[in-house]
Amino acid sequence: MDSEMDGAERYDYDLIVIGGGSGGMACAKESAMQGAKVALFDFVKPSTQGTKWGLGGTCVNVGCVPKKLMHYGALLGGKLHHDAAKYGWQVGKDVKHDWATLVQTVQNHVKSLNFSYRSGLRVANVTYINALAKFTSPHHITYTLKGKEPTTVSGHYFLIATGGRPQIPPESEVPGALELSITSDDIFSLKRPPGKTLVVGASYIALECAGFLTELGFPVTVAVRSILLRGFDRQCSEKVGEMMFNLGTRFKMQVTPKRMSKTPDGQVEVAFSNGDVEAFDTVLYATGRHADTKGLGLDKAGLKTAANGKFECVHEQTNVPHIFAVGDVLFGKPELTPVAIQAGEILARRLFAQSEARMDYENVPTTIFTPFEYGCVGISEEIAIERYGENDIETYLFEFMPLELAAAHREKHPQACTSEMDVDLPPPCLAKLVCVSSLGERVMGFHYVGQNAGEMTQGFALAVRLGAKKHDFDTLVGIHPTDAESFTAMTVTRGSGESWVATGGCGGGKCG
Ligand code: FAD
Ligand code: NDP
Numbered sequence: 406m407d408s409e410m411d412g413a414e415r416y417d418y419d420l421i422v423i424g425g426g427s428g429g430m431a432c433a434k435e436s437a438m439q440g441a442k443v444a445l446f447d448f449v450k451p452s453t454q455g456t457k458w459g460l461g462g463t464c465v466n467v468g469c470v471p472k473k474l475m476h477y478g479a480l481l482g483g484k485l486h487h488d489a490a491k492y493g494w495q496v497g498k499d500v501k502h503d504w505a506t507l508v509q510t511v512q513n514h515v516k517s518l519n520f521s522y523r524s525g526l527r528v529a530n531v532t533y534i535n536a537l538a539k540f541t542s543p544h545h546i547t548y549t550l551k552g553k554e555p556t557t558v559s560g561h562y563f564l565i566a567t568g569g570r571p572q573i574p575p576e577s578e579v580p581g582a583l584e585l586s587i588t589s590d591d592i593f594s595l596k597r598p599p600g601k602t603l604v605v606g607a608s609y610i611a612l613e614c615a616g617f618l619t620e621l622g623f624p625v626t627v628a629v630r631s632i633l634l635r636g637f638d639r640q641c642s643e644k645v646g647e648m649m650f651n652l653g654t655r656f657k658m659q660v661t662p663k664r665m666s667k668t669p670d671g672q673v674e675v676a677f678s679n680g681d682v683e684a685f686d687t688v689l690y691a692t693g694r695h696a697d698t699k700g701l702g703l704d705k706a707g708l709k710t711a712a713n714g715k716f717e718c719v720h721e722q723t724n725v726p727h728i729f730a731v732g733d734v735l736f737g738k739p740e741l742t743p744v745a746i747q748a749g750e751i752l753a754r755r756l757f758a759q760s761e762a763r764m765d766y767e768n769v770p771t772t773i774f775t776p777f778e779y780g781c782v783g784i785s786e787e788i789a790i791e792r793y794g795e796n797d798i799e800t801y802l803f804e805f806m807p808l809e810l811a812a813a814h815r816e817k818h819p820q821a822c823t824s825e826m827d828v829d830l831p832p833p834c835l836a837k838l839v840c841v842s843s844l845g846e847r848v849m850g851f852h853y854v855g856q857n858a859g860e861m862t863q864g865f866a867l868a869v870r871l872g873a874k875k876h877d878f879d880t881l882v883g884i885h886p887t888d889a890e891s892f893t894a895m896t897v898t899r900g901s902g903e904s905w906v907a908t909g910g911c912g913g914g915k916c917g
Pocket of ligand 2: 611634
């Protein structure tokens with residue numbers, strides 16, 4: 406990318422990376438592999454409740470990894486309580502969950518990952534500095550190690566990969582919230598069981614945390630300011646909410662907390678915008694994250710950000726040509742670990758291996774790990790209609806009960822039953838293909854709510870990226886009996902007026 410590589414000799418490092426999370430680590434290691442002299446800074450500022458963690462950034466410590474482990478632990482509960490006895494396991498009614506053991510297992514694994522990241526940097530020959538870094542000029546940063554004088558180092562290129570942190574409304578907006586609430590930075594290492602929990606927010610983090618806490622057996626209420634999962638396919642988002650409700654999560658719709666105070670017995674009393682007042686053992690805020698770029702000395706480097714603190718980059722390049730950014734600090738890009746990693750690695754090859762490859766931010770698959778997961782790639786039905794017009798969109802739908810749950814007669818949470826007859830869990834799986842007719846029914850949106858949606862969506866995302874059409878899905882032979890095979894035999898369109906809910910059958914497939 407820069408032909409003046411020999412200019413780098415004037416600097417201490419060819420590349421200085423600020424932030425040792427998904428994007429920063431990936432770029433640092435790949436750059437070093439390409440022969441660059443690299444330093445990586447990582448430092449964790451404690452959460453509002455004082456929680457700290459090790460090397461590896463959000464995903465490893467307080468994001469994807471502990472979340473997925475708690476999700477798995479929670480799903481075991483659903484299977485133990487509901488299905489195991491039907492499949493012959495003599496588990497009894499008094500199966501109990503121990504929060505402390507779950508946290509211990511999760512944290513032990515996170516610590517082993519911290520260790521492997523540290524040795525990964527050493528093996529790759531990246532200099533790791535455990536300190537907060539801050540620009541003092543466009544080519545210099547300063548840092549202070551504990552008990553030492555400030556040190557300044559220089560770099561030819563810089564990468565900002567400082568990620569984001571959760572936000573809690575200030576005292577002026579919701580009195581008591583900042584002091585009395587926790588966030589995703591705290592939940593995965595919480596010493597005490599969360600107990601009766603209020604989750605504020607209605608997107609990825611809120612619903613994932615509410616989902617695993619519900620399945621672990623805690624009474625959970627979600628306060629939803631507007632709608633669930635803004636920006637996602639509406640039908641699928643509502644399906645996620647419906648299934649969470651059926652598993653026992655309570656929702657307070659169009660409601661926000663107004664005030665919080667501590668009760669004499671240590672609970673948090675919350676006054677809501679609709680006039681309700683209720684006490685909870687734990688309040689978890691999941692109302693979005695802000696880019697962690699404030700303390701970076703941006704003005705000293707001449708860096709500009711958008712109002713939300715993110716960098717408006719062209720191919721990861723900021724307004725200062727030798728300073729780049731990847732991951733959650735990028736404006737208008739998905740905040741996902743594989744996106745940060747891939748952008749970091751591609752950038753490293755552009756900087757140090759004469760590559761011209763660029764990160765493709767289109768058709769990025771994602772999954773929300775709620776008890777019945779929601780995986781998707783491409784666009785929602787709403788966006789498709791907006792972009793191509795209603796008459797040009799054909800939406801194929803299929804709703805069904807997975808074979809294993811059908812055999813076990815999975816029931817709803819008692820809270821969701823309206824009568825003694827109304828106990829069966831409705832079909833939790835929704836398969837959906839959004840196709841554009843004038844493009845030969847090219848699949849522009851793949852959506853799936855159900856078990857293991859994350860695993861299922863990854864492979865289908867390749868098909869969507871390669872431009873697959875509905876016909877390609879139809880000629881694909883299914884793997885029987887699976888939920889994924891539902892996508893090989895979808896015949897009901899929204900426009901047909903027929904029901905897309907299966908009345909029997911073998912989960913996602915047909916048994917002859
Ligand atoms: P981060 O991983 O956040 O790393 C930034 C690092 O920089 C941090 O260690 C920070 O302490 C450090 N830092 C900040 N400022 C400085 C400084 N001045 N000097 C030195 N170091 C500094 N994504 C998925 O793809 N799948 C998931 O299932 C998923 N689940 C998630 C669940 C939760 C609860 C959360 C919060 C996020 C989840 N994400 C998930 C998103 C994913 O974690 C982020 O997109 C990803 O971590 C972003 O990587 P990054 O490199 O931009 O920053
Ligand atoms: P989001 O920014 O996606 O969502 C914020 C949520 O909080 C919305 O529901 C929003 O409601 C609500 N909200 C915002 N402000 C308030 C307020 N003052 N009071 C009440 N509600 C409010 O944030 P998340 O924290 O859920 O996730 C951040 C990012 O992390 C995601 O975009 C995702 O990329 C990544 N992530 C990925 C995961 C995965 O891959 N599985 C899992 C978790 C996180 P409204 O719609 O009304 O604005």
